Every structure is written in C-alpha cells, then in structure tokens.
Amino acid sequence: MKSKCQKRTHQDCLRILDGREQELEPLRQSNLVMVGGTGFVGTWIAEMVAVLNDEFQFGIKLSLISRSTKEFAGRCAHLSSRSDIQLVESDVRHLSQFPMDADWVIHAAANPDVRTHASNPLDTASVIVEGTMSVLRTAERLGRLKKLLYLSSGLVCGAQSESANGIAEDAQGAPLPEASFIYPNAKRFAESICSAARAQSRLPVLAARPFSFIGPYQSLDTPWAQTTFLADALRGNAIRVLGDGHVVRSYLYGSDAAYWFLKILTTGESGDVVNVGSPVGVTLQELAKTVAKNFDPTPDVILNTAPRSVGRVSRLVPDIEHAQKQYGLSVFTPLDEAVKLTVQWHQLSNH
Amino acid sequence: MRHNHKIRISDPTLRDGSHAIGHQLSAKQIAAYCQAADQAGVSIVEVGHGNGLGASSLQLGESKTTDSVMLGTAKKNLRSAKLGIHVIPGFATIERDLKPALDLGVDVVRVAVHCSEADLCERHISFCRNQGAEVWGCFMMSHMISPVMLLEQARKIESYGAEGVVFMDSSGHYLPDDVRQRVEMCRDELSIAVGFHGHNNMGLAIANSIAAADAGATLLDGCARGFGAGAGNTQLEVLIAVLERVGYSTGVDLYKILDAADLAEHVLMKEIPVIRSVSVVSGLSGVFSGFLKPVARIAKEFDVDPRDVFFELGRRKIVAGQEDIILEVAKDLATRAAKGAI
Numbered sequence: 147m148k149s150k151c152q153k154r155t156h157q158d159c160l161r162i163l164d165g166r167e168q169e170l171e172p173l174r175q176s177n178l179v180m181v182g183g184t185g186f187v188g189t190w191i192a193e194m195v196a197v198l199n200d201e202f203q204f205g206i207k208l209s210l211i212s213r214s215t216k217e218f219a220g221r222c223a224h225l226s227s228r229s230d231i232q233l234v235e236s237d238v239r240h241l242s243q244f245p246m247d248a249d250w251v252i253h254a255a256a257n258p259d260v261r262t263h264a265s266n267p268l269d270t271a272s273v274i275v276e277g278t279m280s281v282l283r284t285a286e287r288l289g290r291l292k293k294l295l296y297l298s299s300g301l302v303c304g305a306q307s308e309s310a311n312g313i314a315e316d317a318q319g320a321p322l323p324e325a326s327f328i329y330p331n332a333k334r335f336a337e338s339i340c341s342a343a344r345a346q347s348r349l350p351v352l353a354a355r356p357f358s359f360i361g362p363y364q365s366l367d368t369p370w371a372q373t374t375f376l377a378d379a380l381r382g383n384a385i386r387v388l389g390d391g392h393v394v395r396s397y398l399y400g401s402d403a404a405y406w407f408l409k410i411l412t413t414g415e416s417g418d419v420v421n422v423g424s425p426v427g428v429t430l431q432e433l434a435k436t437v438a439k440n441f442d443p444t445p446d447v448i449l450n451t452a453p454r455s456v457g458r459v460s461r462l463v464p465d466i467e468h469a470q471k472q473y474g475l476s477v478f479t480p481l482d483e484a485v486k487l488t489v490q491w492h493q494l495s496n497h
Numbered sequence: 498m499r500h501n502h503k504i505r506i507s508d509p510t511l512r513d514g515s516h517a518i519g520h521q522l523s524a525k526q527i528a529a530y531c532q533a534a535d536q537a538g539v540s541i542v543e544v545g546h547g548n549g550l551g552a553s554s555l556q557l558g559e560s561k562t563t564d565s566v567m568l569g570t571a572k573k574n575l576r577s578a579k580l581g582i583h584v585i586p587g588f589a590t591i592e593r594d595l596k597p598a599l600d601l602g603v604d605v606v607r608v609a610v611h612c613s614e615a616d617l618c619e620r621h622i623s624f625c626r627n628q629g630a631e632v633w634g635c636f637m638m639s640h641m642i643s644p645v646m647l648l649e650q651a652r653k654i655e656s657y658g659a660e661g662v663v664f665m666d667s668s669g670h671y672l673p674d675d676v677r678q679r680v681e682m683c684r685d686e687l688s689i690a691v692g693f694h695g696h697n698n699m700g701l702a703i704a705n706s707i708a709a710a711d712a713g714a715t716l717l718d719g720c721a722r723g724f725g726a727g728a729g730n731t732q733l734e735v736l737i738a739v740l741e742r743v744g745y746s747t748g749v750d751l752y753k754i755l756d757a758a759d760l761a762e763h764v765l766m767k768e769i770p771v772i773r774s775v776s777v778v779s780g781l782s783g784v785f786s787g788f789l790k791p792v793a794r795i796a797k798e799f800d801v802d803p804r805d806v807f808f809e810l811g812r813r814k815i816v817a818g819q820e821d822i823i824l825e826v827a828k829d830l831a832t833r834a835a836k837g838a839i
Binding site: 261386460 | 616
C-alpha cells in the first residue's frame with residue numbers, strides 16, 4: 147500500500163504523462179540504465195518508470211547504479227523493492243559492466259552539493275571526469291545501445307550575460323579556471339569527452355544541461371535557496387534571504403524534469419545539447435514569498451540578513467527554445483504549484 | 498560613491514575583552530555592559546570566553562562564569578541588539594556547546610577558523626544555518642595567506658551557507674591597502690557580506706576598519722576602549738565617531754556609545770589597552786596578539802629579548818595553538834646568544 151507521499155509522487159508523474167505517454171513509446175519493453183541513479187533526478191526517473199510500467203504497461207527494466215544504494219533503499223523502499231528496478235552498488239569510476247541488454251543509458255553521476263565542491267574539489271572533478279570516461283568505455287561494449295544521455299550542467303557556459311534573458315545552448319563563455327568553479331569546468335570537460343567518444347567510437351551520445359530544480363526528494367540540508375527557504379518555513383522560522391533578494395533563478399519541478407530527460411533520451415539525435423529548466427525567472431524574494439504563502443501562520447520573509455555593499459544581480463535562467471521547438475517540451479508544473487506540491491510532500495513526509 | 502552603505506556594528510567587548518582579564522567577567526559586569534551597548538544601538542553584542550564558546554579550560558584559562566550564565570545574562574539584558582557568540586570548532590562542539598547556546602537565544606554565530614582552514618567550519622555553519630541562526634565565517638590571522646588564497650577559503654564559507662565572512666586581523670598586522678585589497682576581492686567575487694575585525698598593534702585599527710568599509714565591508718567589529726589583549730581591538734566609540742564623520746550610518750548613538758565606553762572602562766577593565774613596545778613587534782612580525790603574555794614570561798625565563806622571539810615566531814609563521822614553539826624559539830635564541838651567534 148502506498149503512503150501519502152508515494153501517492154503524491156505517483157500522481158505527479160501521472161499528471162505529466164497524461165496524454166503524453168505515447169511520446170515515450172520507444173521505452174516500451176526496453177532496458178534503461180541510470181548511472182548516478184539515486185539522487186534527485188535518478189529518483190524521479192525511477193518514479194516515472196514505475197508509473198509507465200504500472201499505469202501504461204511499458205515493461206521497462208531499470209538499473210540504478212550508485213554508490214549509495216543502501217541509503218536509497220532505506221529512503222525509497224517503494225522503488226527499491228520493485229521487481230522492475232534493480233539496484234547496483236558501484237562507484238561510477240570503477241564500473242565493470244552494464245546489463246548487456248541495455249538499450250538506454252542516462253549518466254547523471256556527480257555530487258551537486260556545493261559544499262563538497264568547495265571542500266573536496268579534486269574528488270568532485272574525479273567523479274565527473276573519470277566517471278564519464280568510465281561510463282563511455284563501459285557503454286562501448288553494449289551491443290544494442292540506442293542512446294546515451296549525459297547530464298551536464300547549466301553552469302558550463304559561465305555567468306549569464308546581463309543583457310540575455312536566458313542562456314542558450316550555444317552561449318559563448320566558460321567558467322573561470324579556478325578551484326571554486328571545478329564543478330562546471332569538470333562538467334564542461336565531460337561534455338567534451340562525450341563529443342570525443344561520439345567522434346571516435348560512434349557512440350550515440352547527447353547532453354542535457356540541467357538548471358535548477360525543485361520538488362520532493364531534494365534534501366533540505368543542501369544550501370540552495372529553495373531548500374533553505376523550505377527548511378526555514380518547515381521549521382516554523384522566518385525565511386531568511388541573503389542580500390536584497392534580487393538574484394534571479396528558475397525552477398523546474400521534479401516530475402517535469404524526469405519527463406524532459408526521458409523525452410530527450412528517446413527522441414534526441416546524437417550530438418544534440420539541450421537545456422533542461424524553466425525559462426520563467428523568479429527573484430529569490432519572490433520565491434521566498436511563494437514558499438511563505440503555503441504556511442499558516444505565514445512566516446516572515448527577512449531580506450538583507452547580512453547586507454552586501456554592492457548589488458551585483460546574478461541571473462541564471464535557461465533559454466529553452468531548442469527544447470520547445472525540437473522536443474515539444476514546456477513547463478508543465480508552474481512554480482506556484484511546484485512549491486505547493488513540494489511543501490505538502492515535506493509536510494506529509496514529516497508526519 | 499564612497500559612503501553609500503550602512504555599517505553594521507558588532508561589539509565583542511564582552512568576548513575579546515575577556516582575554517585582557519583572564520576570562521574573569523562576572524554576570525553583573527555582563528549585564529551592565531549589555532544594557533549600555535543595547536541602549537546605544539549596537540547591532541550585535543558578542544559574549545563569552547575570549548576564545549569563544551566552550552573554550553574555558555586549564556590550557557586556555559577558565560572562565561569565571563559559565564557559558565550558559567554569560568549567555569543567559571546577556572540575553573536578558575539585550576532588547577534590540579542581537580546576541581552573538583564566537584565559535585572555534587574543536588573548542589565548541591555542536592551537541593555540547595552550540596545546541597544549548599542556540600536554545601538560550603543566541604542570534605548570531607561566528608564560526609572562526611585559521612585563515613587557511615575553512616573546511617573545519619562546514620559542520621558548525623551548516624548546523625547553525627539549519628537551526629535558523631544567522632551564521633558567519635571568520636578567518637583568524639587572515640594576513641597569513643595571499644588575497645587569492647583567502648578568496649578561495651571565503652568561497653568555501655559561502656558554499657557552506659554562511660551569510661558573511663569576517664577577516665580578523667588577529668595580530669594587528671594589516672596596512673589599510675592590505676585590507677582594501679582583500680575586502681574588494683571578496684565583495685566582487687562573493688554573494689555574501691564581508692566584515693572586518695581589527696587589532697591595534699600598529700595604531701591602524703580604525704584606519705583599517707575605514708578602509709574595509711570603503712572597500713565594501715558592511716560589518717565592523719569594535720570593542721569599548723579597545724578592550725582586548727595586548728594593544729587591544731578597534732576602539733568602538735572612536736570607530737563610531739569616525740564612521741559618522743566620514744559619512745557612514747551605523748544606527749549607533751554617539752553619546753550613548755561614549756557612555757557605554759566610560760562604563761566599560763570603570764566596570765570591566767583593570768587597565769586600558771595601550772600599544773606597548775612588544776605589541777608593536779607582535780604586529781610587525783604578524784604573530785597572534787594572544788602570545789604576548791607567554792612570550793614575555795618565556796623570554797624572561799631564558800633571558801632573551803621578547804622582540805627577537807616575536808620576529809622568529811613570525812618567520813616560522815606560528816599560529817595560535819603552537820605556543821610550545823615559543824619555548825623552542827626562546828631556548829634556541831638563548832643557546833645562540835651563549836655561543837655568541839647573536
């Protein structure tokens with residue numbers, strides 16, 4: 147029997163798939179491997195596969211490869227206990243083989259926690275770069291591989307130009323070659339490695355560049371704006387916004403993102419690069435207020451908890467014209483709804 | 498535009514000042530000064546053992562008053578000012594010290610580490626952030642690494658979720674240009690606030706603080722009468738007056754902060770900090786001001802010039818916690834003197 151939380155995420159996937167499931171028809175009776183499969187994206191992919199199998203009889207077999215499968219099994223027993231989902235414990239850098247009948251591979255292995263990037267930049271780079279080499283070499287041995295989707299990062303083009311509304315896939319620019327930008331630099335280099343594998347080994351590889359996400363399964367312990375605001379409000383505290391709240395980000399809901407990734411994987415052409423995110427920018431002040439209005443009593447939103455002297459407005463929003471035109475993708479869950487669903491899920495989860 | 502931002506004042510009189518009196522602050526003294534600082538409009542009043550929360554010990558000096566009594570007393574006597582604490586990971590543990598402190602109503606936590614060791618404060622910063630407290634990272638002895646390396650360390654503090662980073666001039670070594678360069682770099686590269694904590698070994702604490710403000714720092718530390726070890730800290734009431742003269746707004750009432758400083762002089766201090774010769778040497782050599790007393794004692798014991806000890810400690814880049822090296826240096830100097838080498 148599903149818990150209330152599980153019912154929510156199941157409904158989230160069903161809502162996205164309603165009338166669109168045929169778009170994912172290539173996945174029917176196929177084998178999908180997800181490397182780095184127990185994080186936010188991997189968990190949502192697993193949710194989506196479960197719904198495709200349960201509601202639409204797709205018959206997909208999913209292998210989730212991760213170095214934290216035990217933690218995942220404890221957190222998501224409803225997924226880990228399924229017969230159509232197999233957990234494989236492995237460090238991405240030391241893969242031995244994928245299931246030989248794998249049709250699709252999604253490579254999402256990386257640690258997105260900025261604290262790890264700062265404290266352990268070499269390991270961050272190692273997981274991304276050596277991990278990607280390992281995934282590609284392992285994939286070369288697959289006889290029926292149709293497509294390999296590499297999850298890069300929306301940060302690989304560096305800072306967004308102040309004049310641009312959104313960052314397009316072909317934006318010029320790159321992160322500075324400094325330790326603090328090791329994550330986007332490693333992601334950028336890994337994209338190059340994917341291109342090299344395509345050129346040299348004819349591997350059918352394409353890349354998606356994720357921007358910011360929101361939704362169930364995102365740890366509230368991570369120091370991102372959306373998780374910090376949610377954590378503040380769920381603890382009954384005021385929501386604290388660093389600075390003047392003018393920083394702009396955009397957020398795509400978890401089930402939307404899972405559908406996007408599967409759609410890009412199954413219908414994209416080798417060599418394509420696609421932004422994955424919401425094009426609707428929101429200031430952190432607006433985001434904090436959106437979170438706050440889901441609580442009673444409504445928590446205060448405190449700006450400038452530690453004022454800065456210079457207001458450099460940071461903006462990170464994707465241009466998704468390519469995703470819209472080429473793949474027919476759009477935001478299915480508006481931000482208000484995404485925040486509401488996330489808050490409700492955490493409240494149910496806490497109970 | 499030079500003076501376009503408000504400066505927030507953090508007052509560690511009741512924390513850094515503890516060093517000057519062997520950590521012997523009483524609850525009554527804490528109550529009296531908290532009331533005065535609060536009425537003056539100080540934003541943050543920092544309270545505790547000189548080395549921060551949980552640091553009372555035989556090695557570092559035992560506090561007269563327990564952390565819980567100090568913080569409870571301060572909280573009762575602060576109406577608008579926030580209650581701050583200084584936390585050095587290792588001395589203060591999360592379960593034993595930090596949790597009870599937050600339960601007592603601490604508003605602002607400043608997690609301090611040696612300037613090249615930002616990694617050490619990740620857990621403490623994360624914990625405070627998750628508890629809803631305002632948390633800053635502080636770099637002690639920040640002059641000891643290059644501005645670029647300091648920025649790298651500051652980025653770590655930012656990634657852990659701190660709301661700001663404070664550069665502490667623990668040995669009073671900086672010149673205003675040094676401060677300006679570091680603050681500007683962080684102002685431009687980080688998305689969090691920058692603060693500055695000065696010491697007055699070379700008489701530059703006020704000038705350095707103004708340089709920090711001009712470069713974009715939005716938080717400045719100052720102690721009443723400069724109350725602190727050795728040459729003391731940035732003198733708070735002077736800092737307020739100069740900031741006012743220069744054109745910054747602080748929200749602090751000048752007359753009331755002058756009154757608070759008068760009160761501090763009579764209620765808290767045995768002697769007002771002065772820049773003694775050895776403090777100048779401590780500043781020049783870039784050695785932690787807290788070494789003054791042990792250096793004086795050990796230099797006397799080995800009959801060597803404490804100034805030579807300081808310069809040698811500076812050459813060896815000795816930091817707090819390496820007090821044993823003082824003995825080694827003094828012994829070495831004495832041996833060399835006996836051989837006629839110096």
